[in-house]
Amino acid sequence: MLIIYSVLISKSSLPTLVNYAKNVPTTKYFVRSFKGSAEKVRKTQNYQPVSVRESGEPIGNKILEMFRRYNSKSPKSPEKPEVNVRKAPKLRKTDLSRLFALAKPEKWRLTSAIGFLLVSSTVSMAVPFSLGKILDIIYTKAEDFDKAKAKLNKVCGILLSVFVLGGLCNFGRVYCMSIAGYRMTQALRTKVFESIVKQEQGWFDKRPTGELINRLSSDTQVVGQALSQNISDGLRSTVMVIAGTSMMFYMSPKLALVGLAIVPPVAGAAVIYGRYVRGISRKLQDSLADATKVAEEKISNMRTVKAFAQEPREIENYIHSIKNVLNLGYLEAKARAVFYGMTGFSGHVIIISVLYYGGVMVTSNELSIGHLSSFLLYAAYIGVSVGGLSSFYSELNKSVGAAQRIWEIMDRTPAIPVTGGIRPVTDPEGHIEYKNIKFSYPSRKDIQIFKDLELDIAPGKMVAVVGPSGSGKSTLAALLLRLYDPEDGAVYLDGHNIQDLDPSWVRRHIGTVSQEPILFSSSIKDNILYGADNPETITQDELIQVSKEANVHEFVQQLPEGFDTVVGERGVMLSGGQKQRVAIARALIKNPKILLLDEATSALDAQSERLVQDALEKIMKGRTVLTIAHRLSTIQNADTIAVLRDGQIVEKGNYQELLHKENGAFRELMKHQAFQS
Ligand SMILES: Nc1ncnc2c1ncn2[C@@H]1O[C@H](COP(=O)(O)OP(=O)(O)OP(=O)(O)O)[C@@H](O)[C@H]1O
Numbered sequence: 001m002l003i004i005y006s007v008l009i010s011k012s013s014l015p016t017l018v019n020y021a022k023n024v025p026t027t028k029y030f031v032r033s034f035k036g037s038a039e040k041v042r043k044t045q046n047y048q049p050v051s052v053r054e055s056g057e058p059i060g061n062k063i064l065e066m067f068r069r070y071n072s073k074s075p076k077s078p079e080k081p082e083v084n085v086r087k088a089p090k091l092r093k094t095d096l097s098r099l100f101a102l103a104k105p106e107k108w109r110l111t112s113a114i115g116f117l118l119v120s121s122t123v124s125m126a127v128p129f130s131l132g133k134i135l136d137i138i139y140t141k142a143e144d145f146d147k148a149k150a151k152l153n154k155v156c157g158i159l160l161s162v163f164v165l166g167g168l169c170n171f172g173r174v175y176c177m178s179i180a181g182y183r184m185t186q187a188l189r190t191k192v193f194e195s196i197v198k199q200e201q202g203w204f205d206k207r208p209t210g211e212l213i214n215r216l217s218s219d220t221q222v223v224g225q226a227l228s229q230n231i232s233d234g235l236r237s238t239v240m241v242i243a244g245t246s247m248m249f250y251m252s253p254k255l256a257l258v259g260l261a262i263v264p265p266v267a268g269a270a271v272i273y274g275r276y277v278r279g280i281s282r283k284l285q286d287s288l289a290d291a292t293k294v295a296e297e298k299i300s301n302m303r304t305v306k307a308f309a310q311e312p313r314e315i316e317n318y319i320h321s322i323k324n325v326l327n328l329g330y331l332e333a334k335a336r337a338v339f340y341g342m343t344g345f346s347g348h349v350i351i352i353s354v355l356y357y358g359g360v361m362v363t364s365n366e367l368s369i370g371h372l373s374s375f376l377l378y379a380a381y382i383g384v385s386v387g388g389l390s391s392f393y394s395e396l397n398k399s400v401g402a403a404q405r406i407w408e409i410m411d412r413t414p415a416i417p418v419t420g421g422i423r424p425v426t427d428p429e430g431h432i433e434y435k436n437i438k439f440s441y442p443s444r445k446d447i448q449i450f451k452d453l454e455l456d457i458a459p460g461k462m463v464a465v466v467g468p469s470g471s472g473k474s475t476l477a478a479l480l481l482r483l484y485d486p487e488d489g490a491v492y493l494d495g496h497n498i499q500d501l502d503p504s505w506v507r508r509h510i511g512t513v514s515q516e517p518i519l520f521s522s523s524i525k526d527n528i529l530y531g532a533d534n535p536e537t538i539t540q541d542e543l544i545q546v547s548k549e550a551n552v553h554e555f556v557q558q559l560p561e562g563f564d565t566v567v568g569e570r571g572v573m574l575s576g577g578q579k580q581r582v583a584i585a586r587a588l589i590k591n592p593k594i595l596l597l598d599e600a601t602s603a604l605d606a607q608s609e610r611l612v613q614d615a616l617e618k619i620m621k622g623r624t625v626l627t628i629a630h631r632l633s634t635i636q637n638a639d640t641i642a643v644l645r646d647g648q649i650v651e652k653g654n655y656q657e658l659l660h661k662e663n664g665a666f667r668e669l670m671k672h673q674a675f676q677s
Pocket residue numbers: 205441442443444449467468469470471472473474475476
């Protein structure tokens with residue numbers, strides 16, 4: 001099958017291309033055969049969008065790649081990385097000041113580090129001058145030997161103590177800066193995690209976990225490092241450049257001008273390089289996030305991967321997703337190589353020009369050997385420091401890119417707050433009303449889930465919602481929990497619009513057992529206590545009481561470590577039925593007024609099923625229950641059955657009423673849907 005996709009080819013070769021596509025059996029062969037026509041296209045400028053896909057396998061990219069290669073002058077040129085480097089975001093003043101503001105809590109550590117840095121840099125900058133002095137002492141033949149030696153001893157003695165001081169200050173600088181860096185990264189991670197966790201569910205629906213993990217781990221580290229180590233290195237380089245330049249002018253302004261003539265063009269190149277790196281860096285972090293997303297999803301669902309024997313495909317997928325990172329790495333490596341090659345060369349040019357003009361000045365007695373040596377060392381120091389400054393600039397750019405991504409998260413106000421709003425002093429009665437609800441998921445605005453939906457659940461009653469798969473039964477539960485807000489209409493709890501109530505208060509009074517409950521990778525006890533507001537106040541007796549009601553106690557007793565048994569990631573070490581029962585205990589420990597039950601569709605074995613069902617029946621008593629029913633027994637026991645169809649509740653009544661209603665929606669559903677008995 002041939003599907004037109006999107007790739008650029010010339011108008012003239014379109015018939016040839018379509019012809020090939022029709023006749024060749026496999027994509028690979030097609031691509032190979034296509035090389036010939038690509039040759040023809042090489043010179044034409046007349047492109048139009050067309051694409052080719054065969055046997056469901058997109059080959060547009062391959063053809064595009066081939067065209068690029070064939071259109072390039074040298075057919076043997078190595079594969080060029082196909083990466084669009086997004087235009088570098090501007091390095092704005094506000095971004096920089098915001099970046100530096102992150103360092104505020106560490107100001108004392110950073111100030112001490114800067115103090116240490118000034119002293120250690122001064123010591124470093126004293127080396128060339130002192131060396132020049134020592135050389136002059138050695139070369140001054142007029143002085144008698146003893147006098148010269150005494151001077152030498154004195155100068156070296158002073159230098160040694162100064163160097164000890166320099167060493168200590170370097171220790172202080174590195175230590176204070178590193179600690180400040182770690183603390184800033186940690187504080188930033190905390191803030192980012194806090195901002196992530198506070199976002200509403202709809203926001204998470206659109207964001208892959210891997211991407212968020214990347215923001216949390218990698219971006220925060222880049223920023224933390226920039227604010228500590230990079231700033232420290234940058235400051236050191238600045239001090240060295242300023243001090244070195246001053247010393248050069250102090251010793252010989254003429255020679256200084258010769259040596260420093262190269263600095264302005266290098267500085268200009270550094271600015272261009274920095275901008276380029278900023279663009280690549282953002283793109284690189286994005287690609288890394290994409291690759292992490294692929295890895296994270298598959299690693300956390302390894303069971304499914306293995307069950308379908310898809311390890312090789314997943315390795316392929318990962319290689320594909322990481323390829324973009326490598327391509328960007330190529331670009332960065334190229335830019336880095338050009339830049340550092342250039343700065344290295346410039347450094348050496350400084351040294352040669354100083355050596356040449358300085359040599360001339362020494363022979364004409366304008367300059368001593370000692371001064372020339374000092375001068376050369378200062379020139380070398382400046383060369384190294386200019387390199388350091390430019391890498392500081394590029395790192396700063398990198399960190400602004402990372403910081404911007406972090407701010408996107410930190411600056412976002414969640415559409416549904418975690419807390420805030422009315423917090424009634426008494427527990428709710430449990431009267432739930434859905435009024436005129438219109439809703440579509442934020443990630444799929446085009447699909448209307450509910451239109452003018454109405455449902456009333458009286459306190460202490462049990463309503464079973466039935467309806468075809470995908471009709472929105474679980475969505476009803478999500479709206480009550482305020483994971484999403486309706487576009488129109490509202491959900492009321494005891495007459496209060498839940499949007500006016502504190503979401504944490506509402507959730508505190510709702511116990512949820514979902515279709516496939518997720519447990520956390522801690523002990524059974526911790527998982528049950530996760531449902532409690534104040535886990536530390538729950539006594540062992542209360543825990544056992546809840547476990548008995550949820551039919552957890554009997555299987556826990558058989559485990560060697562009892563309640564302390566670790567359940568593995570997502571509760572992987574427990575059976576389906578055991579997981580369900582632990583989830584029931586977790587919902588029950590908060591003694592909720594309202595229960596939201598989403599019955600498991602997957603059949604448990606008879607014994608397990610009985611235990612789960614028994615636990616559910618026990619905990620329903622005295623509570624308002626909204627259950628998404630998949631079992632006949634649940635439907636039969638419900639006070640009211642609500643039939644959901646086409647975004648509305650189309651029928652309501654008890655089992656007998658609905659069963660005997662001529663042409664009723666419930667009867668229709670019973671005909672087509674097999675409820676578990
Ligand atoms: N987070 C989401 N983002 C976008 N669409 C969603 C989301 N969750 C569910 N949907 C879509 O909303 C519709 C209703 O889903 P819901 O899970 O409420 O159905 P259901 O009646 O509970 O189905 P089932 O009986 O199969 O569990 C479905 O079409 C589903 O694809």
